[in-house]
Amino acid sequence: MQIDKELDLKGEVCPFTFVKSKLIIEQMDTGQVLRVILDYKPSVENVPKSMEMEGQEVLAVNQIGENLWEVLVRKVK
Amino acid sequence: MSFHFTEEQIKRYSRHIILPEVGGVGQKRLLDAKVLVIGAGGLGSPSIYYLAAAGVGTIGIVDFDVVDFSNLQRQILHNTSRVGIPKVESAKMTIEALNPDVKVIPYNQKIDKSNVLDIIKDYDIVLDGSDNFPTRFLVNDACYMLGKPLVSAAILRFEGQLTTFDYRNRETSPCYRCLFPEPPPPGLVPSCQEAGLLGVVGGIMGTLQANEALKLILGIGEPLVGKLLVFDALTTEFRTVKLRKDKKCNLCGENPTIKELIEYDQACEVHF
Numbered sequence: 001m002q003i004d005k006e007l008d009l010k011g012e013v014c015p016f017t018f019v020k021s022k023l024i025i026e027q028m029d030t031g032q033v034l035r036v037i038l039d040y041k042p043s044v045e046n047v048p049k050s051m052e053m054e055g056q057e058v059l060a061v062n063q064i065g066e067n068l069w070e071v072l073v074r075k076v077k
Numbered sequence: 078m079s080f081h082f083t084e085e086q087i088k089r090y091s092r093h094i095i096l097p098e099v100g101g102v103g104q105k106r107l108l109d110a111k112v113l114v115i116g117a118g119g120l121g122s123p124s125i126y127y128l129a130a131a132g133v134g135t136i137g138i139v140d141f142d143v144v145d146f147s148n149l150q151r152q153i154l155h156n157t158s159r160v161g162i163p164k165v166e167s168a169k170m171t172i173e174a175l176n177p178d179v180k181v182i183p184y185n186q187k188i189d190k191s192n193v194l195d196i197i198k199d200y201d202i203v204l205d206g207s208d209n210f211p212t213r214f215l216v217n218d219a220c221y222m223l224g225k226p227l228v229s230a231a232i233l234r235f236e237g238q239l240t241t242f243d244y245r246n247r248e249t250s251p252c253y254r255c256l257f258p259e260p261p262p263p264g265l266v267p268s269c270q271e272a273g274l275l276g277v278v279g280g281i282m283g284t285l286q287a288n289e290a291l292k293l294i295l296g297i298g299e300p301l302v303g304k305l306l307v308f309d310a311l312t313t314e315f316r317t318v319k320l321r322k323d324k325k326c327n328l329c330g331e332n333p334t335i336k337e338l339i340e341y342d343q344a345c346e347v348h349f
Contacts, residue, residue: 019091023101027079054097 001059001072004032010039010068017043018050021073025056028075033059036071044069080105086178090132098297104132108178110294111135113200115188115216117164118142119279120206120230120286122154127287129172129179133294136172137200139184140164151276188212190340193219202293204286205229210260211341217253218338220244221328226300228289229253230282235275235310237282240320241289241300247329250302255323260341278310 007024009017021036028034038044048058051073059072080101082090093099093107110133114121117140128136142164144155152164159167165183172181184196197203197219205216205227213229220227220242227242243250285306292298305318328335 015091015095016087019087019094022094023080023082023087026101050095 002033003035003072004028006035006037008037009043010037012038012043013040014043014046018047021047021051021071022054025051025073025075030075030077032075034073034075036073037064038069038071039067041067044071047071048073078102078105086132089176089178093131099295103295103297106294106296107132107291108134110202111137111200112202112204112290112294113137113139113197114204114206115139115212116206116208117152117154117168118148118206118208119151119232119274119276120283121168121204122152123280123283124204124206124287124290125154125168125172126175127284128290129176129181131287131291132176132178133290134178135180135182135200137182137184137196138165138168139186139188139196140168141185141187151274151279153280188215190215190338193338194223197223197225200225202226202228202290204290206283206286210257210266213253214260214341215338217242218328218335221247221252222338226293227253228286228293230286232274232278232282234273235278237278237308237310239282239285239289239301239306239308240304241293241302243293243300243302246302249322250329251320251322252326252329254328254335255326256305256320258323258327275310278308281308281310 005028025034048061048071051058055077057074057076059074062070064070090104093104094101112128112133114125117138143161144159144164144167146160148155154171155167163185165185169181169183172179193215203220203225207213221244224244230239242252289300293300303320305320307316324330
């Protein structure tokens with residue numbers, strides 16, 4: 001899968017993990033994919049939930065290490 | 078669209094950015110917006126304070142008065158240590174302490190026929206929080222002529238009124254003169270000594286003015302055009318009265334007679 005933009009949010013907590021992801025996705029083109037790296041557990045649930053509420057498509061949420069996750073989001077609108 | 082926010086701005090505006098109706102795009106719009114507020118008093122204090130907190134990037138403030146102890150019961154931009162200094166200066170200090178993103182442009186002068194168009198022309202939206210009819214008519218006529226949206230509020234005793242005139246759509250929006258064709262004769266207006274006012278009424282109506290301005294900037298919701306909102310603090314009730322465009326209006330009607338600015342006599346020189 002092609003990743004168009006990557007955002008490393010290690011050390012960030014809610015709600016800024018979502019706020020920062022949203023600011024990036026707003027500036028991307030429809031259809032592009034954003035990969036967000038998170039190390040704050042509550043954000044792993046909240047970022048995908050909020051992205052879906054905004055109408056974006058959450059492609060995957062994967063644990064990629066100890067206390068480390070990736071969220072893949074496709075910009076729909 | 079591209080924009081860049083500093084870490085501090087991301088934190089400061091995060092509650093806006095989270096809103097689907099605002100986002101980074103909307104916040105940038107707010108930072109790029111220019112709003113002019115007439116009067117830094119009971120209405121201007123809350124409207125200016127909230128606009129500044131929201132990150133409206135340029136706020137012009139017109140007021141030629143100085144801060145007086147009698148203002149402090151409701152004019153929350155000012156404080157005891159500011160008594161005696163110009164209200165626009167006091168307002169600038171308060172706003173700069175709240176949000177360094179906001180550029181405050183102070184106009185420490187009386188607004189009149191000679192300067193009103195020049196002051197208003199560079200702004201996107203005008204908020205009228207003035208305390209006298211000559212200023213209200215002058216600001217209305219100037220906004221109409223320049224095609225600027227005007228958010229108008231007035232307060233007295235326990236009552237407040239609010240409406241928005243969207244002069245970007247002059248063909249459909251009623252104007253202030255559809256509601257009040259001419260200033261009332263001096264005897265009908267309560268003299269300054271009689272004009273009591275519960276401080277929070279200014280807080281409520283001024284905050285609603287800021288709400289109208291934010292919606293206009295963001296292009297969301299429905300502005301209060303063609304409707305007059307009346308608030309009664311004693312019953313805590315809001316009523317909405319429909320405002321119609323008057324075909325016979327001297328300013329915006331089918332055969333307008335007002336083609337240039339009019340300066341009415343000030344019935345009361347003491348400011349309240």
